[in-house]
Amino acid sequence: HGPASDLLAGLLAVIVATPCTAPFMGVAIAVALGGPIWSGLLIFLSMGLGLAAPYGVLALVPGLAQRLPRPGGWMERLKQLLAFPLLASCVWLLWVAVLQRGGDAVLLMAGGAVLLGLGSWLYGLAQQRAMLGQAPRFVLGCRLLALLCLLVCLAGLGRSVVMDDESGSPVAATGKTGAAIQGQDGPTIEPFSAERLAALRAAGQPVFVDMTASWCVTCMVNEHVALDVPSVRQAFRQHGVTILRGDWTRRDERITAFLRAHDRDGVPLYLYYPSGGAEQVLPQILTPGLVLDVLSPAGKRGKEE
Structure with a gap:
């Protein structure tokens, strides 16, 4: 207290x-x-x-x-229920880690979770015995083992950071990096580079820049709700738009420089370059209608900077 x-x-x-x-x-x-x-x-x-x-x-x-609900057994059930969204967050973060590090991330994170669970259980057991005043050596041993579990987890985390710094480019597991993707009913999607953007603009081709990251919830929602839908894919293909997608999941320095050049410190960032037109900055929250309006000739005239 x-x-x-x-x-x-x-x-x-x-x-x-x-x-x-x-x-x-x-x-x-x-x-x-x-x-x-x-x-x-x-x-x-x-x-x-x-x-x-x-x-x-x-x-x-x-x-x-006094207007709050009275304490009771419902609090314990509510606490248990709210644990499931946290577990769902763990699943999502594990998916992001796999995109960044590959399959080794599963062993690292799952093993760390097991060690943390074991350490917490040992520490709780030590607390129970300490409150009852029983077996001081047993209490000390449990606490030392719990501390050992924590230290092993920290060592694994430190090793993960070192390996992450030594590794190269992000894992091309989602189609956001790597070679260009040409869909039958959609536009050509290429990895972003300032040189490729300049080349496409010099050739007079319309370009849509999509700066995203696997850990960005807004980016994922925009992609599934506003960009990866049949009407928008068809409009991209109809207007001959090339999508340059920059994956900032692991903080690519080239993408960081591009973001800062547009006064942004994070993703998402959406830009549209019409053929022979000026750069257009789209909002961070997209809708299919907004994207279709930008692609239309009337949208180009109304939103040019």
């Missing part, structure tokens, strides 16, 4: 909330890390205040606590 306990409880709440909030905070976090120190502090302070807002309101207006 006390201020230290409250601080640690707040830190635990932030850590537990990270798998749910991080995908939706990607743009804000990118701005915070890529901008000046004062703006980063303001952004993280705002996020912290938002997380603490419910507790702050209850502290300022104690009467509201």
Whole structure:
């Protein structure tokens, strides 16, 4: 109990909330890390205040606590139910890790999860025995084994970072990297490069630039809802548009430079270059109608910069 306990409880709440909030905070976090120190502090302070807002309101207006549901067995069931979205986040993050590192990521992450589970179980067992005042040597042994599990996980994480730095380009597992893709009912999709963009524009061909990342929820939703749909694919093909897709999953420096040249610190970024026209910047949230409007001649005239 006390201020230290409250601080640690707040830190635990932030850590537990990270798998749910991080995908939706990607743009804000990118701005915070890529901008000046004062703006980063303001952004993280705002996020912290938002997380603490419910507790702050209850502290300022104690009467509201009486309107909350009474504690009971439903809390335990709700806690268990809310664990499943977190487990789903783990599955999604494992998929992202496989795209980045290949099959080795499955062994690394699954093995780490088993070790963390074992360490947590040993630590909980030690707590139970300590509260009962039993077997101090057993308690110490369990705690040491739990610490060993944690250290092994950290060592594996450190090794993963080293291997990631030593490896080359991202794994071409999703069609976002590698050779060009020509679909029967869609446009030609090529990996992004500034040189290829310049060549296509010099040739007078319309180009759609799609800056994305596997961990970007907004990017994935836009791709499935607005870009990879029959009407939009047909419009891309009808207008002879080439899609240059930049995969920023592992922070390609060339893509980073392109983003910063357009005053962006993160993805998604969507640009359209009509044949012989000026660059058009699309919103971060796309709809099929918006993309079709940009591709139409009327959309070109109305949105040119």
